[in-house]
Amino acid sequence: MKKAEQIDVVALMSELDTLLFKLLEGLSADDWDKQTIAPKWKVKDVAVHLLDGNLRTLSMLRDDYYGEKPENINSYQDLIDFLNRLNADWVKATKRLSPKVIIDLIKSSGKEYCDFLATLNLNDKAEFSVAWAGENESKNWFHIAREYTEKWHHQQQIRLAVCDEQKLLDEKWYLPFLDTSVRALPHHYRNVKGAAKDLIKFTFIGKTEKSWFLYYDNGWALFASTNQEPNCEVKIRDNYAWKIFTKAINREEAIENSEIIGDIKLGEKIFDMIAVMA
Template sequence: MSRLPRAGMLDITGLLASERQAFLEVLRCLDGAAWQLPTECPSWTVKGIALHVLGDDLSLLSRQRDEATNGLITFAAEHPGLGFRQLLDGFNEQWVHAATFLSEALVVELLRLTGEWTARYYSDVDPDARGEPVGFFGARGPSPYWQISAREYMERWIHQHQVRRAAGLSDLGEPFLHAAAGVGARSLAANLSELGAKPGASLGLSIPGLGSWTLEREEQRWALFDGSSGHQTAELAVDPALATAVLSRALTASEAERAFATSGDEALARSALAEMAKMVGRPAPA
C-alpha cells in the first residue's frame, strides 16, 4: 500500500474564469481570415471550435443548471439507430452548422457571458452533489459535480489549444497544464485496463519539473496517488516541452508514445503507454 496521499477531489473551478478570459483574448486578436483557419478537429475551422464551445456552454447550463431536457436525448429520438458516438458527433455538428451565421463579435460576446454563467454555477454547486454520468472518469451512474466541472475544464483547455495552434500562438502555460494533467491522471486511473499487473504493482507518471502521480494496482482497479515514491514498478515521463501537445491531442498515438521516456518494468511501461497514447492521440491523417 502506497504511503503517498491518495488523489481525491480536484477543484478546478478557480481556473474556469481565467481559462475563458485567455480564450476570449485569443479570439479578439484574430482577423476575419484567421477565424476561417482549419484546425485539428475534422471539418471545423477556428470559428467552428468557438461555436462548439459556445454550444457546450448553452447545453450544460440548460441541462445541468436549469434541468431542461438533454438536447442529445431529443436528437437521439429524431435519429434512431445511431450509436452514442454518432449521436454526439451529429448533435455537435448540427449546432455548429446552424450557428455559423453568427458574427465573430457576437460569438465572442456570448462566450464571455456563458463563461461567466458557467463559472458561477460550478463554483456555487456542491462539488460532491451528484449529476450526470461522466464516462471520462469511468462512471456509469451519477457523478459528483467536481468531476463534471473537471471534464468541462479539460475539454475547454483542449479546444483552446487547438485554436492556438491553428493561429500560431503559444500555449496557455503551466498552471493550466498542471490542472489538465491532474484531470488526465484521474481519467487514466479510471479507464486503464489491468495490463496483467498484480496487486501492488505501480506505475509512475510525471511531467519533470511540473508534477508527478502514481497509479497502484488494487484487486479490481488502479488507485491514484499524488507524487512519486521513486520506487514504482514502471515509470512514464513525458517531455515537458511536449506535455501540452500530448494532453491536448495535437499528436497521433504513435507520436504521443515517442514523447515519453520509460523506465522500470518495460512490459508494463510499454503496455500502459500504448493504451494511454490511444486515449490522447488524434486520428492520423487519412
Template structure:
C-alpha cells in the same frame, strides 16, 4: 478514492475565458476561417462548439433542461458528434463579434453554475473516459475546464498565436487527464500494490501514480514497476488525440514493465 483527491478548478474558468476572449478579439476575418486540427472545423466552428458547451451546461445544470434526445440505437460518441455538428452548423450564421459577445455574457453565468455544485456530490454528467459508473462533481467540472482550454489551444495552433500556457492554467489540465490512469490500466492485471508512475516535466508538470488494488486500479502512491516521462505538450495532445499513440511513445521516456508503459501511453481523455 479511485480518482484521487478533489481538484477544484472553478477559480480558473474566468482566467481561461479572459485569455480566449482576448485571443478571439485579436483575430482577423481570415484567421477566423483557418482550419483547425478538428476535422472539418475552422476556427469559427471551434468557437461555435465552445459556445454550445456553455449553452448546454447552463441549460442542463441551471435550468434542468434535457436537450436533444438520443436517436434509436445511438451511442454516446455518435450522439455527441451529431448534436455538436448541428449546433456548429447553426452557429455559422453568427458573426465572430456576436459569438465573442455571447461567450462574454454567458461565461459569468456558467461560473455561477459551477459555484452551485457540491464538489464531492454526484456529477451532472459522468466522465466516461475516467471509467464506468458515477463520477464526482469535481471531475465533471474539471473535465469541462480541460475541454475549454484544449479548444483554445487548438485555435491558437491554427492561427499561430501561443498563449494561455502559464503553469497555473496548464497543470490542472494535466492533472485532470491523468485521473484517467486507473481506467487506462484496466486491462492490465497486476498484483495488488503494483504501481505505475507518470512524470510530466517542466513548471506545469508533476508526478502522478496509479496503484493496483484487488483487481482494479486507483490513484495512489507506491514503488513503481513502470515509469513514463513526458512533456506537458505531448501529454495533453495524446490525451485528446492531437498526436497518435505511436507518436506519443516515440516522444516519451519509459522504464519498467512494457505492458504498463504501453497502457499509459494510450491514455485517452475525450469521448471517441
C-alpha cells in the same frame, strides 16, 4: 502513499474564459478561418463549440431543459455518435454568425455559466457522470473539472492554430488539466494485468515536472505521491501530453517523442488513453 485529491477549478473557470476572450478579440479575419488540429474544425468552429458548451450547460443543468434527448443509447459509442451529431449540427447552423457576434455570445453566456457553477455543491452528485473515467456516478467537483478540461483543450486547439500555444502550458492552467485527465488511468488500465505492488510513474515534463502513480493491488489505483520505487516510468513532454489525451496525435508519434523506463508493456498503455468524449 497519498491519493489524488479533489480538484476545485471553479474560480479558474472565469479566468480561463478571460484568456479566451482576449485571444478571440485579437484574431484576424484569416485567423478565424485557420485549420485546427481537429480535422473537421477551423478556428471559428471550435469557438462556436465552446459557445455551445456554455449554452447547453445553462439549458440543461440550470434550467432543466434538455431539448433533443438521446435515444437508443446502448453503448459508449452510441453516446459518442449522438454527441458528434449534435456538435456537427451546431457548427453548421452557426456558420452564419460573425466573429463579433460569437465573441459577444461567448462573453455573456460564459459569465452566466461561471455564476451557475459557483452555486453547485462540489460534493453533490453530478447530473452527468465522467464516462471516460469509467464512472457511472460522479461528484460535481469531477464534472466541473471535466468541463475545465473541455474549455482548456478547445482553447488550446485555437491557440495552436494561431501559434500562441505556450500560455496554457503554464502550470496554473495546465496542472488542473493534467490532474483531471489522469483520473482516467485506473479505468484505462483495468484490463492490464499487474503483479502485486506494481507501480507505474507517469511524469509530465515542462517548465516543472509533475508526476502521478498507478499502484496495483487487486486492481489499479491512482496516487499523487509515494516513496516506493516504480518498476516503470513514463516520461511525456507537456506539449505532447494534452494531444494524447484529446486524440490529437497518433500513438506511434506519441511513443516516439516520449520515454519509457522499465517495463515497456506497463508503460505504453497510456498512449492510447483518451480523456474526452471522443
